[in-house]
Each structure stands twice: as C-alpha cells, then as structure tokens.
Amino acid sequence: MAAEDDIRRTRRQRPAVMSDVGRLAGVSHQTVSRVINGSPRVRPETRQRVIAAMLELGYRRNSVARALATGRSNTLGVVSFDTTLYGPASTLFGIERAAHEAGYFIIVASLTSLDRASVMDAVDRLRLHGVDGILVIAPQEDAVDALLHAPSDVPLVAVEGGPRDTVPVVAVDQFAGAASATQHLLDLGHKTVWHVAGPADFLEAQERVEGWRTTLEVAGVEPPPPLVGDWSARSGYDLGRRLSRDASVTAIFVANDQMALGVLRAMHEAGRAMPGDVSLVGFDDIPESPYFTPPLTTVRQNFIEVGGRSLRLLVHAIETGERVVPASRVPTELVVRASTGPAPS
C-alpha cells in the first residue's frame, strides 16, 4: 500500500503533504504539525525522524490550508496613493521591510485617486481576500473620511494622516518640520517667508501651512498669502514664475522638493540668484535634492521609519487584539544645503 502510494506520488509529482511526511516518519500527521509548529511535546528522537522525512520528501507546508484552519493569513493589505511618488514608495518600502521581519506578507492596492469610494473599495477587496489587517497611506481628507466609515472587523492603521480618534495614526511631524524650515529662513534675516503649499485637501499640506503660518505669527510677521500647487515640479515652476516677478520675495518655503525644483528653475530663468537674491527650502529630501542647482536645503522625512512604525503598530494590534490608539509622530530633520543664505541687504 505504501509502495502503491509512492508510485502514485511519483507519477503525479504531487507535492508532499503532512500525512506523507508522517507516514514516512512512522508518526501521525498531527505529530508532523507539532514538529513544524515547535510544540515541546515531541520526543527529540521523533522530531529528528520527522525532520528527516520532511527533507527527504521536500515537504513544504501549505499556507492556504493553514490560513483556513487558523483563520489567520499572515498577510496584510496596504492601500496607498500613487506609489510612483517618492514618499509613498519609500513608506511602502519601509512597511514591506518591517513586514518581512515580522513574518507577514504585503498586498498592495495602489490608487490613482484617494476619493472615498476608491479607498473603501480597496479596503473591501483586501478584507475579502482575507488579510489580517490593513494599512492606509491616507494623506487626503477624503481618505480619512472613508476610514471613519470603514468596517471595524479588521485592524486598521492609518499612515500619514487619518482620523486620530478612531484609528491609530503614524505620521511625520509636519508642523514641526515646516516650523523649522520657516525659522531657519527667519534666522537668516529674511523679513518674511513665502510659502508654496501642496493641494488643500492633503493633510500634510495643511499641517505644513500651519507650521509655517504659526512660526511667522510667533515672530510677529504677517504671513503672505500661500500659493497652492499640486506637488508636481510643473506647478512649482508655474508658481515660481509668479514669485520671481516680485522683487520683494527673498525667502520661500516650498511644501515638497519636486515643486522646489520647479521654483528653482523659474528663478533661474528670471535671473534671480540663489541663494543671493532668493533663499529656498524644500520638504522631503528626495535623493536628488543635493544635486539640484543649487543643492537644496530641505526638511527630511523619515519615510522608512514611518512605514516601519505603522507596520509594527498594526502587527501589535493584530497579535494582542488591543485596539488602543497611540498616535505616533516621527520627527523631521532640517538639512541645510546651498539654496539658503542670508537675506540680501
């Protein structure tokens, strides 16, 4: 019978399952399961036999069956806005690395729009697929709104913005970052600091505006009206041209490095020297920033840390069943390069 079985196995090339291993080792499939899951109630000698059998058969456990039996898939879902952008991509990378360490797999749902319907749909698809938890890289108001109405049967963590009260959130301290950039410019003697902001519906953009505005107000300076871009270098360029025509503009804080690049280019074209005539601070510290002309002073966000921290928070929630909500803030770092200098006298 065993022989016949062997033949069948060889013919069909069907991968070995637990009972095959058990049969070869002379134990039950359950003992094999015990060995695999590190149960202490197996005699060392038996364990050895089982291990040898597994090796001989090239046994690999079937995670799908395991997931069905345990109700846990060891898979987490990530919903993110356009993973082509440096920020989300880096955050995702951080998440993925931490997930690997924690023994989880990551399923990505990358959206081109963070409107409520898209986010809810993505969350739903992931739930349906049986993920153990979901991370939402949700810097937009609509996404936050969607999260408020999200079903609560699966643990959820928001990354970069979200409804603080209902969902745990891990985010960079945008306010402090914006404040440090603005203060840096004031410290250099600039009378005021202009701001090129991100889209109004992005929480990050809002917080950066707040940090900038508050810093100016504390310094007793009336904040000039912020200009609003869409994160792209193109919009930075367009707004930069506007700013370049106003000779009184000597310091600009731009809400991300791409737009800063656009502003830089506009200033070049207008013949304004940097940092001689105009000082510029960006946000993000993308890998290219040190090679802009001039090298960009910017606020570094530790995306990897944000990703890692949110993942660990989610895993903790899953494994302990706790639903506590520790909002976590990751600090920023001002990186001073050559795009900022003393105010022109």
Next chain:
Amino acid sequence: MAAEDDIRRTRRQRPAVMSDVGRLAGVSHQTVSRVINGSPRVRPETRQRVIAAMLELGYRRNSVARALATGRSNTLGVVSFDTTLYGPASTLFGIERAAHEAGYFIIVASLTSLDRASVMDAVDRLRLHGVDGILVIAPQEDAVDALLHAPSDVPLVAVEGGPRDTVPVVAVDQFAGAASATQHLLDLGHKTVWHVAGPADFLEAQERVEGWRTTLEVAGVEPPPPLVGDWSARSGYDLGRRLSRDASVTAIFVANDQMALGVLRAMHEAGRAMPGDVSLVGFDDIPESPYFTPPLTTVRQNFIEVGGRSLRLLVHAIETGERVVPASRVPTELVVRASTGPAPS
C-alpha cells in the same frame, strides 16, 4: 434549531458562511456556490432567493477556503529591486493596475540586493505563500542566474532582463533607446559621444552601452571609454567632474536621469554652458527631468506598459497553462528638450 443558530450567530457575530445563506434561502450550500460562481444550472427564481439571502446576511465569500478548494489563490508575487526607485516603482504600479483589472492581487517582495540568494529566497517565500505566479523585476545578472535555477512548478515571468531561453521576458528595448540618444547627438554634429553607464552587472546598463557603442561604430567613430556609475545622482556628479575637465567632451549620453542630474550639476560648477559647450542626454524621463537646468533631453521608458504587459503574459500562462516564451520588447521614445544642441564650432 434555526432559531438557536440565529442566536449563536448574533451573539458571536460570526460572519455568515455559505450554509447560512443556503439555510435562509431554503437551498443547499452548493446551490449558493453555484449562484456565486455564475453556474447556469440554477433556476432564476432560486438565484434571486439566494441573492436576497446573501444580501440580508451580508455574506462575503471566504477566499482562503476557496483557494484551498481550488488550488488557486488569485494572488501573484512580485520580486523587485529597491521599489524606492522610479523605474521599479512605476513598473510595479503598472503591474498592480493590470492585476487589478485581471482580478489578481499582488504581493510584493522588495529587495535591497538582487544577489542570487536573496532572489531565490524571495521567490521561495512567495511560492510557500501559495501565489499562482511570480514576476521578477530582475535587471541584474545575479537575478537572472537565480531564475535559471528557480523551481518550475509555478509560472514565472521576468521583467526587464532575464534568461530569455527559459523564462518569458518583457523588457524595454534598451538598445534602440541608447542608439536613438547617441544618434541624436551625432546628428547635432558632435564628433563623438561619451557615455556614463550604469553598474556593469545590470543588464539594462549593458544593453545601453551596446546601443551607444554600436551606433558610434556604425558612424565610424571610435567609442571613448565609458565611465561607470551606480545610477545615483552622486555618482553622476563625481563622473561629471571628471568629464568637465576635458574640454574635448561636447556630448554625453548618461544611462539614467538621476546620474544626468549629477553631471549637469558638475558641468554647472565647472562653468561649462549647456547646451552651448556640452550636450547631454539622459534615460528614463522621470517626472522631474523637464525642470532640470536645463530641461533634460532624455529617452522615455514606458514602465507602465512594461508592467502591464508582463502581468498579462503571466496571467495568460497561468490560465492557459501554456509555457510558451514570447520575449516582448517595449519601444522607447526620445524626448528632446533643452540639454542638447549643435556641437560648438
């Protein structure tokens, strides 16, 4: 009994399963399954009853159980090198979008190194997790090597490089792209074209070198020795400084836009006018290229298309069981901007 069951369900808040739906609709769980899977052998009236019951119970099918029963998880794995970079990130995005359309989920394994062990380990983890197929974004020789030794029990497609003979490959036509860049510079009257290459173990880098070299040779020009960078702006800067000291250098083809940015910066510092003294062509067309100083002439790669095409190839292989190997090449497009001009006289 039904009542008792109802109570239990309500108490436990356990999600409804097929037999619950069946019970409510007065049919067997199998009929419910038929309805869900669109089997024609169900009376319309019955179908309606079942659908109504599903709605009432908020039934959601359990994909894990389905996967166990069918042996198909509707999940694909992607192994990629550093998804922080624009190329891999965009390719991944394209893959993900196409996967969504095809009804598949994507699990990412993002590696910091493409050495053979890492790639094999990642492929293995994904297989173990039960993916139906694997895509490897594998532009490096080691990865290709790993793929040659990959187990063949799961369909596999290589993206951007791979062993053409054993594994289906979808890639951008790097050779033609490099040739078009080089030819463009020759057409502008430059005597020769220098090349800043990517790391030698990257297939893309190799093919770009070949395209450049061949074009020069066909034009009867002896190719100068290529300089080798590591894709980063920093390495472009370092090599750019070297090139900037040689007044005979008037045209450079750089293997990616980041390095081109570094070269640009080095030229600026050396006071060489662009494109007056030196013309430069990059590769990739990242979103920032149009805003470099000067705006960069470059070769656009359609990453989204590469991703989408490879995904469809993989899905086809999975669903038809075919193992044909159509290597697929995606064309490039030369985008002429302001960093190239006539050779100085």
Next chain:
DNA sequence: CCTCGCGATGTTAGCGCTAACCATCGTGCC
C-alpha cells in the same frame, strides 16, 4: 403509459491544516 433524459438540486468527499480531546505508556509516590 412507461421510460429515457435532462435540468435543477442535494449529498458526499475532499483540499491540507490545526485544535481539542483521547489513549497509552512509564514513572514516582504512598
């Protein structure tokens, strides 16, 4: 009018695993 055939369902067996509960042994204790 009876049977064949087919459409519409139900029944039964898994998929490969884990969880919960038994069975069996040897040992130490009274």
Next chain:
DNA sequence: GGCACGATGGTTAGCGCTAACATCGCGAGG
C-alpha cells in the same frame, strides 16, 4: 503494588469552500 500523573502521540472534527456524483421531478418520445 496500585494508582495518579506527566510525557508523548494518535484520533477526530472541523475551517469554508468546490468538484464529482447521486437524486429527483418532469416533459418528450416510443
């Protein structure tokens, strides 16, 4: 020396679904 108990391992039931076959009822054909 009998008995309880811990150590070890086997047995049995699912997890929720699909696949394959069995069943039933009804209209058509002989």
